[in-house]
Amino acid sequence: MFKNIFKTAIRSFWKTKTISLINVLGLSLGIAICIIISLFLFNELSYDKHHTNAERIYRVKSDIIFGGNSFNMIQCPAPMAEAMPLEIPEVEAAVHFRSQGSFLVKREEDNIKENDVVYAGKDFFKVFTVPLVEGNVEGALDEPNTMAISKKTADKFFPNESAVGKTLILDNKSNYKITAVYEDMPVNSHFHFDLILAAAGLEEAQSTFWLSNNFPTYLLLHEGADPAAVDAKLKEMIQTHVVPALGQVMGESFSLTEFESSGNKIDYSLQPLLDIHLYSNLQGEFEPNFNITYIYMFAAIAVFILLIACINFMNLSTARSSSRAKEVGVRKALGSGKKDLMWQFLTETFLMSLFSFIVALAITVFLLPFFNELSNRSLEIPYSDILFYVSLLGGAFFVGLLAGIYPSFFLAAFEPIKVLKGNLSGRKGSGSVRSSLVVFQFAISIILIIATVSVFSQLNYIQKKELGFNKDQVIMVEDIYALGDQAQSFKDEIVQSSLVDVGTFSGFLPVSGTWRSDNPWWGEGKDPKQQENLVSLQNWSVDFDYIKTLGMKIIEGRDFSVEFPSDSNAVILNQTALKNFNLEGNPIGQRIATFSGNPTDGLSNMDLEYKTIVGIVENFHFESLKENINAVMIYPSKRPQGFASFKFNAKDSKEVIDLVESKWRSIAPGQPFNYSFLDDKFGDMYKAESRIGNVFASFTVIAIFIACLGLFALTAYTAEQRRKEIGIRKALGASVGGIVFLLSQEFTKLVLIAFVFAAPLAWYGMSQWLEDYQFRIDLGWEIFVFSALGVLLVAWGVMGVQSVRAAMANPVDSLRSE
Template sequence: MIKNYLLVAFRNLWRHRAFSLINILGLTVGLTAFFLIFLYVRFELSYDSFNTKADRIYRVVADIKTPTETLNSGGPAWAVGAFIKKEFPDEVEAAVRTDENSFLFRRGDVKYQEEHSLLADSDFFKVFDFKLIHGDPATCLREPMSVVLTESAAKKYFGSENPMGKTLIMTSDNFNTQVTGVMKDMPENSQIKADVIVSMTTRTSRARRLDSAWGNYGNRTFILLKPGINYKSFQNRLPAFLDKYDGGEMKSSQMFPTLFLEPLRWVYLYSTRDDSKTGHITNVYTFTIVALFILLIACFNFVNLTTARAAERAREVGIRKVVGAVKTQLSRQFIGESVVLCLIAFILALALTSALLPSFNNLSGKVISHTIFTHPQYILVLLAVALGVGILAGIYPALVLSSFKPVETLKGRFSTGTHGVFLRRGLVVVQFTISIGLIIGTIIVYSQMMYMRNADLGFNKTQKLVIDTEGDPARMAFRNALTTLPNVRSVSMAGSVPGGDNPGAYSQIQNVKGEMQIANLDLYFVDFDYIPQYQMKIIAGRAFSRDFGSDTTQAMIVNEAAVKDFGYRSPKDIIGRKFDQWGRSGMIIGVVKDFHFHSLQEVIKPLSIRIEPDGCYLVTAEVPSGPQLPETIAAIEKEWKKDMPHRPFSYYFLDEYFDRQYRAEDRFGKLFLDFAILAIFISCLGLLGLASYSTLQRTKEIGIRKVLGASVRGIVGLLSKEFVLLVGVAFVVATPVAWYLMNRWLQDFAYKVSIAWWVFAAAGLTALVIALLTVSFQAIRAALANPVQSLRTE
């Protein structure tokens, strides 16, 4: 029986090759898109899951309340990690502080600026399950000057040699470090990433007060709670812990921290502290819904295309019933054909997914999977989905076809009923509702991205080449050498550039009441040439000047946001007011117009700017674009090798660097666009099926109209009118839903576009044109058909 079902199924698929191809193509594309999104979503949800103790690992974070604001810090004070295990031995099994750094390492002529370096306490390998190949996890990070290398880093410096016990020179101070461990490269789905791990005692042995610094923030601290400890109950005991050790300093500094615990698995997708969030749960939800929609559209297409062929198979059903076939047998036959078709699509989807996976990895910006066989169980999920689609999508056509009455079908009198018509139209409305919604979403996403890239940032980011000297003692000699190069228009030095990190500084600023108000201000260390080079606008007071000797120690410039923060109505009112910040005191001499020193997702925060040569390590050279650029870069590199030959030369352009902040949104937009195109493509296949069905049902009517003088244009308009109405209904449904969802998405941006009416009009018009182009193929073919042949169809 099964053999007969399969034989009939393949014969039927081959006999109607065009319909079968469209059906298989739609299902293949739908399953491929679903599988790729499934792999992406599973990868995003898997972050830090390799840690076997992940359910007991928590990140310690702090809300720091000052008289001016509440700061949401991604880590507590440095002393918290040093004291918390001692204070709570029955609750805390281990604690580890981590601090991201960039260190220069050398071995002979081999030198690398390790941008992904990490300082970590000795409990690092006790808390996290990063696998050591060589070394003792309990002791490898205990002593000062100990380093653990990843396999990749070990090969860079030592090739095939065993690096254990060997020496690497770290930083320009020529510290000799010893390799005490080699670990496997960190997994892609880890929020902690490093190529080199340096023992935290390397820092604390030189900065001995760091372990008792209760007002110094900047590290990330993780704790491993003992089994059975409720983290919320433990969290409630932390205020007393802070008060015990930090109560006096909190009152004197007027900074009152509150500690919270964030579950490790929660941090990547949900936390927004200190810009540590690199994932976004909204994106996961969005792509999950898109995957389900694409799968539904593919399923709907199957129903439409199969019922469109019902008329062709009606006599087959009648004959089968006459010779004794019962309804259940016919249902099994048609559901079996559906499953066979889905299994073919499943095999093709596997092949297509495998071929597209490298491109998808590039598009998503991470290796979500090396091959489709990395997780074989995921293939079983896709198989289950394909079988489910085959069964569910085949049920309705099977019920329709198996319910035909043999006498009527053999006489050519049959109908699928008004319920079937409404269902098919309803499915097309749903498909185009989704498609129009995705078109609206795509337009808004790209409008927001264009707005962020083209908005007035308050500074000039073009033709700025930035070189990080990493604080090398020869940086001033290098900076001065660049001013002599003919193609370098200007040179400046600073500790920060827009789009990069900048420290927060405990500050006291004289407010509008004359009081010294405490605040944590973002801080830029700059030289005299920085503000003019970046074309920042001074709107009150003056810029730094070499004509005023006190500017190097007793002058500060603030931005407009800081002016408002301290209660002043006008920028000029803050000029001459006192400041006290990080051991420097003096007067505010100027106000710079607000500029975006972070992405447009964030509001512009209060900023202070000071002259501080020791804090300036980034050299910015304004260079010409065009054919002179390679020559200019070569000249700059020559000066670098002359002054800092022990360091590798590297640079970046500020405009590209600033735009990196939008990489996640860029990738989201590209993925959104690609899947929107797939959804529209599959919807068009469904529309083609409904057009074929409608044309088939009205074959005789079209013949009569042509005999009576109807034009081709009139017949095409007649056949297209129904589909224009369906797209119109879809547009009415999609518009408010898309507006609501995209308005919610835009809430993540501090500076955003407004959703204009033309976005919806453009989306509706695009969908209408696509629908008409799809339908016109069948409509024109029917209108051009010989009316004699059309009248003979019945």
């Protein structure tokens, strides 16, 4: 029996080669996209699961509100990691980290810049599962000036030899002995360190001061420990350590209740390690994380595209019903039952589904490199995983059932007497079902188009928004400290070139990933014990040419100037800072104050530092547009630091790169030359959104293509059903244009109905996405109209092909039997 069914299926496929190929193409493409997205989702959901005790590892997050600013960050006080295992019985071990940027690393002569460097506490290998290639985890990070390095770093500096016991030189001054070499951290880890330095050698890590939050802290709980109990004990640690520290600084009369009633807050809580990659977007993250919202969105896209492909199969199967109708009639007349016919058609569907999965795997192999490039991932097909093949077979069965169940019912329902007379009508309501399926297809396509247009509109808004500084044609030269006392000469020689307008030294730049520092200030004469007088400020140390180089706008007062010796104690505030200080009268010339000295000495024993306001700069964005503009003060420093940034006027940036590099090589031979452009650094803040937009655009094109295959099928079916009607109309003088309009208007209505359903859903979804941005576009009507018109134009193009073909057919061919 199966042999007969198989032969019939092959004959049916061969008889309608074009329709069958369209069926396979649409189904295979939908399945391939589903496979790619599934690989992507499994990868994102696997982050940090390689750690043996992943479910018992937590990170402490800080929630601090102070001086008008809010800080949701991963950094905690330095002494917390040591205190937790001693004071909280549930904690088995704890480790803290301190990142201080990149380091210049060398074995003997030439430096290599290493970015993935971190200081870590001695229990790093106890908390995290990082397999060693050489060395021993016990005591690996116990001693000052020791470190563990990744295998790729060991291969770089010590090819074909053991690295343990050898020494590397950091920043031309510090010798670090290698105690262990560990396997390269897997891609699906939320941090990737190539050099882990022992925090025992970092003076800041030994601090006992509980008010300075600079150390990301992780802990390993004992088996069966309750995280909620640890959370509660963290609150107790605030009372035990943080409150007394605040009392030391603010005076013995300090009250936490009063502190919180003034709108301030200090809180520490646990964050599961396995939640970090998808649920965390805190300040100070080691690397940009993904977002669980995108997981849901991609999963929905995979399901919808697969459904669209299955709907196409249904519509194409019913569209070619006339070619199978007489076969059904003859089979029923010869005694075949409805179940036999359904089994015949389902088997054909399963075979086509299985073949489509094979084709889909080939399409996946072809498309995966492009998806990896778009998404910045390194996904691979798990050829060696038997579960992968089991999933494919199960998927083929499920898709075959999903795509074949309705056509099987539809075809098996033909009445033999009617179909043998040429009446192709099936069951009542079948037209409504097909129309509903087309509405569903195009509703999904419209949602994807609106989402894609919205994402790119927001990115375009970001690129064109007035930022308060000029990001274009600014080159940033990194690691100025490598020039030593020749840094100023380096800057002076470059600005003398006609290619360059002006240059500045500063590590503080208005893009993420550069330096940040904040502490409380208050207006002169105000009592710092009154918390409402305190203003939390970003403190940016710059040189005298900073404002000019970045094109910032002074709206009150003046810029720094070497002609004013008193500017060594001057400060420029942004508009937010001025508002937060609530100064009376003209702010220019007024002074602000902060603590100077060791804060553990107590407020009464601390000196005060004063700065005089000489200017107010227009607010400028210095973080992502997802954030509000916080208070910033800029003050001058004569010590070169961080980056050397140059504003250039050359049309060809290569000329500027060559100029800067040649000066660098002449002054600092053997030191690596690294540069970037400010606009590129700004764009880096939105790489994730840009990638999501590109992926959305790609999937949208594919979804529309598959949906158009379905529309092609339904147009073909309608034209086939109305073949005699069209013949009569043509015989009575109807024009080709009139018939095309007649066949197209029904489907135009379906697309418009799809838009009515899709628009509110798309508006809600994108409104939720845009909530992440403090500065965002409005979802105007033009986005929705553009999306609707785009779908209509594509649909008309697809319908037009079939409609014109049907309208130009010879009416004699359709009416000769009448």
